[in-house]
Amino acid sequence: MRRYKQRVPDVNKILDAMVGRQMIDNHNNIQNDHIAFRTMGVPQLGIQSLEKIFLHYGYVRQDAYYFSQKKLDANWYAPPYEDMPRIFISELRVEDLSKNVRDTIMSYTDEVKTDPINNINIDSAQAVDDFLHDSLWRLPDYRDFSQLREESEYASWVIYNRYYLNHYTISVHELPAPYGTLSTFNDFLESIGIVLNDSGGKIKTSADGLLLQSSTVSKLIDAKFADGRIEKISGSYVEFAERKVLHKYASLDADKIKRIHRREGFEANNADKIFESTYSDQTCKTV
Ligand code: OOG
Ligand code: NI
Numbered sequence: 585m586r587r588y589k590q591r592v593p594d595v596n597k598i599l600d601a602m603v604g605r606q607m608i609d610n611h612n613n614i615q616n617d618h619i620a621f622r623t624m625g626v627p628q629l630g631i632q633s634l635e636k637i638f639l640h641y642g643y644v645r646q647d648a649y650y651f652s653q654k655k656l657d658a659n660w661y662a663p664p665y666e667d668m669p670r671i672f673i674s675e676l677r678v679e680d681l682s683k684n685v686r687d688t689i690m691s692y693t694d695e696v697k698t699d700p701i702n703n704i705n706i707d708s709a710q711a712v713d714d715f716l717h718d719s720l721w722r723l724p725d726y727r728d729f730s731q732l733r734e735e736s737e738y739a740s741w742v743i744y745n746r747y748y749l750n751h752y753t754i755s756v757h758e759l760p761a762p763y764g765t766l767s768t769f770n771d772f773l774e775s776i777g778i779v780l781n782d783s784g785g786k787i788k789t790s791a792d793g794l795l796l797q798s799s800t801v802s803k804l805i806d807a808k809f810a811d812g813r814i815e816k817i818s819g820s821y822v823e824f825a826e827r828k829v830l831h832k833y834a835s836l837d838a839d840k841i842k843r844i845h846r847r848e849g850f851e852a853n854n855a856d857k858i859f860e861s862t863y864s865d866q867t868c869k870t871v
Contacts, residue, residue: 587717588749591819592803594778598754598822601776607759615755617825618660618670622742622750625675626693629700629720631659634747636701637712638671649852654738654859655680660850666843669752672850674859676738685735688728692721692743716747725810729817737863741818744807751799751861753823757846766796766826773800773824779870781821781861788854794847796826797854801870802862818862 589595599611608614623630635645642664649658651674658674678689700720705711724743733740756769763769766787770780779801780786788797805819827846829836836845860866 585749585752588752588820591748591805592822594800594803594822595752597776598773598778601772602759605763605772607763615667615758616669617753617755617823617827618672619752620672620674620750620823621747622738622745623673623675623747624689624693624739624742625657625678626690628696628698629693630675631657631673633699633701634673635659635661636699637706638673640706643671647849649850649855651852651856651859654856655736656738656859658850658855662848672855674738676736676742681735681739685732685739688731689739689743692724692728695721716749720746723808723810726813726815727811729809729815733864737818738859741862744817745819749820751821751823753825756824756826757828764826766798766824769824769826770798773798781858781866783860783863783866784853784857788851788857790847790851790854792847794828794830795849795851795854796828797823797851797858799823799858799861801866804867804870818864818867821861823858823861 599608599614602608603610621634623634625631638661639645643661646660646662651658655677656674657677658672661671661673663670678686681689700715704715729740729744732743756766757764759769763772770786773780781799781801786798789795800822802818802821804816806814807817808814829841829845830847833841833845
């Protein structure tokens with residue numbers, strides 16, 4: 585979270601304003617619905633590699649999702665305890681890209697000879713933290729980055745940002761009235777100058793109407809490339825989720841409602857649009 589907060593100034597801006605409006609007492613008072621990571625889908629990396637960390641700590645793999653246009657696969661993982669965030673991991677289907685882009689990606693990922701998770705001391709939280717922020721492959725040069733971005737904005741994001749946290753997610757339904765719905769919370773966010781991803785509308789709603797999500801547009805970071813160029817590229821963003829109570833628990837008293845009574849999991853159509861929080865069509869709105 586320390587590095588994520590440095591990369592995404594919106595996090596402290598939002599939390600400070602939430603304290604100011606007495607939604608929470610302090611920054612640690614929010615419920616983190618889930619966190620997300622992105623990976624390259626090559627044999628020694630990808631979901632099957634990164635998930636080992638979370639499986640080791642007791643997470644359990646749940647549904648898989650497929651995004652044909654974006655050429656992505658994803659999985660989500662349920663935590664061992666209720667107060668821990670869910671995990672969402674996606675991977676680029678490198679095999680489905682054009683030969684040129686595939687070759688460029690593999691010139692980087694081939695530097696990783698074997699699954700790196702097998703070489704870290706997975707029991708050490710510090711070792712895991714270091715691993716997530718270590719370089720897996722050489723720093724990209726700007727030409728390669730631009731070539732990837734033309735075909736897949738996800739590919740260019742991962743080649744530069746690697747396993748940096750892609751987003752964390754504030755649970756909006758936990759907040760006191762009137763902020764406990766995504767529509768009022770979004771209004772609050774915009775009133776403090778936060779720019780929201782509006783791909784598919786600012787609120788993405790699941791088919792059953794029970795999972796509502798919105799997200800900020802990713803912050804642009806100054807990226808230094810191997811050729812010495814410094815360019816502004818997409819970093820990470822913040823997400824907001826409202827999970828409504830399942831119909832069968834509609835008569836429960838508000839103070840009895842726990843996570844198990846609310847809509848679980850994710851929704852492919854929502855996710856498809858949330859990925860675009862780091863895509864140029866959205867990030868250009870902040871400059
Ligand atoms: C993940 C986008 C999907 C969700 O909650 O459905 C997502 C990403 O941008 O890597 O976060
Ligand atoms: Ni998410």
